[in-house]
Amino acid sequence: MNIFLTGKPGSGKTALLKELMEEVNGSFCGFLTPEIREDGERTGFQIEDIKTGDRGILASVDIDNGPSVSKYRVNLEGLKMFSEKVLSDLDDSDGVVIDEIGVMELHSDNFERMLNKILESDKLLLATLHTNLVERFQDKGKIIWVTRSSSRDLKGKVYDLIEKAM
DSSP states (O other): OEEEEEOSTTSSHHHHHHHHHHHOOSOEEEEEOOEEEETTEEEEEEEEETTTOOEEEEEETTOOSSOEETTEEEOHHHHHHHHHHHHHHGGGOSEEEEEEESTTGGGOHHHHHHHHHHHHSSSEEEEEEOGGGHHHHTTSSEEEEOOTTTHHHHHHHHHHHHHHHO
16 A cells, blocks of 8 residues: 655645654654755755664755756765665565655656555555645555644544555
């Protein structure tokens, strides 16, 4: 089963994903992409392995090469490393967590290969999904719209879906 959490920025998708990971019994691989902030301004995104805590840079205003998305440059080499790590951990995991499937990530052929392999597998995928990609992924799993007011109410519903899938 594939579960995609989508909604506007700041709606609570990532917070809901993190809360679910704390409560679900199972072994997951994957990564989170927390913001990098300097003096209150977002300057990029990290990429963090949920198993090891290893971190890298997904995108930053301080990177000089790589695809440009808004004011950021995407670190394709870093994304490649983390995508390969997920694939190497896949067989020993009950599921995969990806925060997020978005424009930045889809600039990477390695990320797309990883994502396709996960989607073709029988592993549970719990991912946040950029709203621009909902139509592309709507036939690949359950799309759940998250808003600031609904994120608390959705926790039980999504938890039940995860439990049934495992």
